[in-house]
Amino acid sequence: MNPLSAAEAAAAIAAGKLTSEALVEACLERIAQREEDVRAWAWIDREQALAQARRRDREAPRSRLHGIPVGVKDVIDTCDMPTEYGSPIYRGHRPACDAACVAQVRELGGVILGKTVSTEFATRHPNKTRNPRNPAHTPGGSSSGSAAAVADGMVPIAFGTQTSSSIVRPAAFCGVVGYKPTFGVINRAGLKFLSESMDTIGTLTRTIADAALLVEELTGMEVTSFDDVASLRPRIGFCRTPYWNQADAATHALLEAAARRLARAGAKVREVELGEEFGALAETQIEVSSYEFFRALTHERTRFPQLISESLTGRIAAGGRVTREQYEAGLARTERCRKRMADVFLDYDLLLAPSAPGEAPHGLERTGDPIFGLMWTLLGLPCLTLPHGTGPAGLPLGVQFIARRGGDSDLFIAAEWARRALA
Amino acid sequence: MNPLSAAEAAAAIAAGKLTSEALVEACLERIAQREEDVRAWAWIDREQALAQARRRDREAPRSRLHGIPVGVKDVIDTCDMPTEYGSPIYRGHRPACDAACVAQVRELGGVILGKTVSTEFATRHPNKTRNPRNPAHTPGGSSSGSAAAVADGMVPIAFGTQTSSSIVRPAAFCGVVGYKPTFGVINRAGLKFLSESMDTIGTLTRTIADAALLVEELTGMEVTSFDDVASLRPRIGFCRTPYWNQADAATHALLEAAARRLARAGAKVREVELGEEFGALAETQIEVSSYEFFRALTHERTRFPQLISESLTGRIAAGGRVTREQYEAGLARTERCRKRMADVFLDYDLLLAPSAPGEAPHGLERTGDPIFGLMWTLLGLPCLTLPHGTGPAGLPLGVQFIARRGGDSDLFIAAEWARRALA
Numbered sequence: 001m002n003p004l005s006a007a008e009a010a011a012a013i014a015a016g017k018l019t020s021e022a023l024v025e026a027c028l029e030r031i032a033q034r035e036e037d038v039r040a041w042a043w044i045d046r047e048q049a050l051a052q053a054r055r056r057d058r059e060a061p062r063s064r065l066h067g068i069p070v071g072v073k074d075v076i077d078t079c080d081m082p083t084e085y086g087s088p089i090y091r092g093h094r095p096a097c098d099a100a101c102v103a104q105v106r107e108l109g110g111v112i113l114g115k116t117v118s119t120e121f122a123t124r125h126p127n128k129t130r131n132p133r134n135p136a137h138t139p140g141g142s143s144s145g146s147a148a149a150v151a152d153g154m155v156p157i158a159f160g161t162q163t164s165s166s167i168v169r170p171a172a173f174c175g176v177v178g179y180k181p182t183f184g185v186i187n188r189a190g191l192k193f194l195s196e197s198m199d200t201i202g203t204l205t206r207t208i209a210d211a212a213l214l215v216e217e218l219t220g221m222e223v224t225s226f227d228d229v230a231s232l233r234p235r236i237g238f239c240r241t242p243y244w245n246q247a248d249a250a251t252h253a254l255l256e257a258a259a260r261r262l263a264r265a266g267a268k269v270r271e272v273e274l275g276e277e278f279g280a281l282a283e284t285q286i287e288v289s290s291y292e293f294f295r296a297l298t299h300e301r302t303r304f305p306q307l308i309s310e311s312l313t314g315r316i317a318a319g320g321r322v323t324r325e326q327y328e329a330g331l332a333r334t335e336r337c338r339k340r341m342a343d344v345f346l347d348y349d350l351l352l353a354p355s356a357p358g359e360a361p362h363g364l365e366r367t368g369d370p371i372f373g374l375m376w377t378l379l380g381l382p383c384l385t386l387p388h389g390t391g392p393a394g395l396p397l398g399v400q401f402i403a404r405r406g407g408d409s410d411l412f413i414a415a416e417w418a419r420r421a422l423a
Numbered sequence: 424m425n426p427l428s429a430a431e432a433a434a435a436i437a438a439g440k441l442t443s444e445a446l447v448e449a450c451l452e453r454i455a456q457r458e459e460d461v462r463a464w465a466w467i468d469r470e471q472a473l474a475q476a477r478r479r480d481r482e483a484p485r486s487r488l489h490g491i492p493v494g495v496k497d498v499i500d501t502c503d504m505p506t507e508y509g510s511p512i513y514r515g516h517r518p519a520c521d522a523a524c525v526a527q528v529r530e531l532g533g534v535i536l537g538k539t540v541s542t543e544f545a546t547r548h549p550n551k552t553r554n555p556r557n558p559a560h561t562p563g564g565s566s567s568g569s570a571a572a573v574a575d576g577m578v579p580i581a582f583g584t585q586t587s588s589s590i591v592r593p594a595a596f597c598g599v600v601g602y603k604p605t606f607g608v609i610n611r612a613g614l615k616f617l618s619e620s621m622d623t624i625g626t627l628t629r630t631i632a633d634a635a636l637l638v639e640e641l642t643g644m645e646v647t648s649f650d651d652v653a654s655l656r657p658r659i660g661f662c663r664t665p666y667w668n669q670a671d672a673a674t675h676a677l678l679e680a681a682a683r684r685l686a687r688a689g690a691k692v693r694e695v696e697l698g699e700e701f702g703a704l705a706e707t708q709i710e711v712s713s714y715e716f717f718r719a720l721t722h723e724r725t726r727f728p729q730l731i732s733e734s735l736t737g738r739i740a741a742g743g744r745v746t747r748e749q750y751e752a753g754l755a756r757t758e759r760c761r762k763r764m765a766d767v768f769l770d771y772d773l774l775l776a777p778s779a780p781g782e783a784p785h786g787l788e789r790t791g792d793p794i795f796g797l798m799w800t801l802l803g804l805p806c807l808t809l810p811h812g813t814g815p816a817g818l819p820l821g822v823q824f825i826a827r828r829g830g831d832s833d834l835f836i837a838a839e840w841a842r843r844a845l846a
Contacts (some may be wrong), residue, residue, distance in 0.1 A: 218718075
């Protein structure tokens with residue numbers, strides 16, 4: 001396991017103290033040791049990864065990502081590696097073109113290490129990955145492979161995608177940092193769409209700084225330096241959400257203790273109530289997204305119905321029954337709640353909320369409940385989950401921070417403050 | 424040339440008075456006669472089109488689109504026809520999967536007639552298509568082939584896409600109805616992205632009813648019947664836009680006469696001023712879209728720079744110089760103007776504005792100025808251009824109607840009222 005974060009490794013590479021080849025070699029060794037248990041990779045080719053690294057070692061650093069290996073969730077296109085979207089329909093499929101974020105990583109001098117396992121079209125139907133903390137438990141989904149690979153030290157950064165809770169939930173279950181940007185921040189060209197009004201590309205990393213590093217390089221966003229984090233006194237809204245009673249006792253206790261601890265460390269913490277309409281947002285997310293994926297997956301559902309899982313088949317059929325009227329009512333409700341959130345964030349820098357109902361459930365037949373991601377993804381707000389504490393089975397728990405739309409840079413800084421306060 | 428609209432042809436097919444095969448055969452004949460002059464098609468295969476039609480003729484009608492041939496702009500993926508995105512980089516490229524809108528047309532019983540010519544990646548750099556009204560003039564772009572094919576009677580409906588003015592402008596130049604829906608109405612899975620916050624799939628048709636028919640079938644949207652159109656008295660805002668002085672005298676006269684005529688026919692017509700900030704929206708559209716296409720086209724610009732036109736190369740480079748701060752400022756300005764438009768549409772059912780600065784310019788080296796589309800596309804508003812009058816060279820002019828976000832159904836009805844009033 002390579003103990004360096006991406007930022008640390010890139011600094012070492014730039015200083016000539018580490019080569020990309022050595023770093024990639026260390027990742028490949030870890031994968032060779034652990035992949036049989038973890039099953040995080042949909043595709044990886046040792047020689048191809050090393051060849052990229054050696055090419056990087058011959059160049060002057062192109063960016064702060066130079067020489068860094070990156071895992072890519074298998075719903076994101078790569079022109080030189082198969083891209084199977086977690087579905088047997090696309091066995092061996094090779095896209096003609098890299099997705100924008102992949103091509104950008106190459107341009108920035110990164111190394112595309114391989115493709116990480118996705119659930120079926122980034123929906124709930126599980127794939128082969130296991131939780132690296134305990135292989136009898138789910139790693140969560142749909143960014144199963146990205147979360148597991150990063151948690152297990154196989155790669156420092158991986159791209160994930162979130163439509164419901166597909167970055168935050170597996171990050172929490174595996175014990176890593178999961179960052180879902182504000183809707184639209186990372187370019188989506190070359191992403192296999194499920195629900196185009198929500199699908200968001202984000203990152204799985206071990207540190208907040210690594211998530212910030214990648215998004216800064218991709219977008220030109222400037223994150224204020226972390227140097228002055230200690231002097232912050234963030235205004236934090238403790239948001240139990242309308243779904244609080246779906247979280248378990250360990251999560252209740254964890255969040256309540258975290259709220260107290262953040263207050264003791266100097267944050268202004270108050271409980272925040274979002275209002276009654278937010279209680280309908282989980283159902284709204286399901287209606288809006290399934291209306292969309294019924295359409296987005298028309299090719300697959302009409303030509304290859306026998307190659308779609310039973311559970312997804314049922315969810316697609318439900319999406320086909322959502323009327324345009326219901327869909328538009330859902331969009332209108334979302335818009336009202338977005339306006340309300342803009343007001344909430346006049347009073348708060350961050351919201352604190354559960355990342356998931358509890359630790360990773362036992363068994364590999366399900367990927368866990370996305371309930372604590374649905375609302376935030378529908379609203380397009382940036383979210384970051386931090387590993388914090390453990391559950392009754394000794395598996396990681398997480399706390400989720402949410403910021404205002406477009407407030408990704410502030411989210412990193414305030415979440416880093418919170419991380420230190422909770423450490 | 425087949426004189427039937429899609430709605431008329433579909434009714435005849437459903438009534439057993441016409442076969443899809445005969446309809447497709449008539450389209451193919453027209454194409455055989457005229458394609459050498461018009462050059463609307465990127466790819467068409469006679470036998471494949473007829474085979475689809477014969478299959479439709481053996482089935483019970485699946486929808487009101489059953490048996491109808493549809494042209495598909497070549498930036499929209501098709502699994503059984505090449506998809507070249509208007510670029511030599513993708514010569515012969517065959518996607519693995521149909522775009523959502525293509526697969527939906529097949530599911531609805533439509534016939535995918537062929538691929539219509541797009542400019543390079545749906546940008547401004549022209550392709551081979553000529554204006555069917557006068558081949559020495561541009562058909563407009565980027566949906567050049569779709570507009571020309573529909574105008575020339577080669578196909579009753581074609582998909583186009585608009586990021587700047589790529590449906591409305593070629594529709595006006597070729598003398599057909601161009602409909603750009605509210606942002607997001609037609610599912611975009613399988614569309615080659617240029618600017619994901621603006622790219623919108625829409626239609627080129629000869630009638631308003633055909634545009635309504637297709638979008639209703641794709642989305643489940645209900646368009647109130649056109650039966651009561653005569654009793655409408657729409658409130659119409661005559662919007663010269665901040666770019667009025669970029670339109671020519673013929674367009675000025677056309678719009679002013681149209682406003683008077685609509686008022687005489689019973690509409691409440693007033694001039695509407697949008698406010699100073701709207702004057703910056705054309706530049707904002709260019710900044711926001713080019714920031715995005717710099718990223719979306721990373722694969723192409725890094726691997727195949729020699730296969731990208733000089734003009735697009737320059738525009739991509741400019742996009743790379745747009746900072747994240749400028750981009751976010753552009754999004755914020757857009758959001759303010761969207762709010763203002765929501766207020767404007769409390770007082771108006773429709774806005775009336777120019778479709779283009781004038782008739783199709785002479786020459787094939789440029790596709791004309793998109794200025795009268797930029798703002799509306801950036802704002803995500805539904806737009807419909809109607810052929811109306813001719814310019815000094817005898818080529819078609821258009822008038823553009825714009826409705827509130829999500830008001831696509833009302834747009835059809837009110838535009839149909841206006842069409843009759845102007846006829």
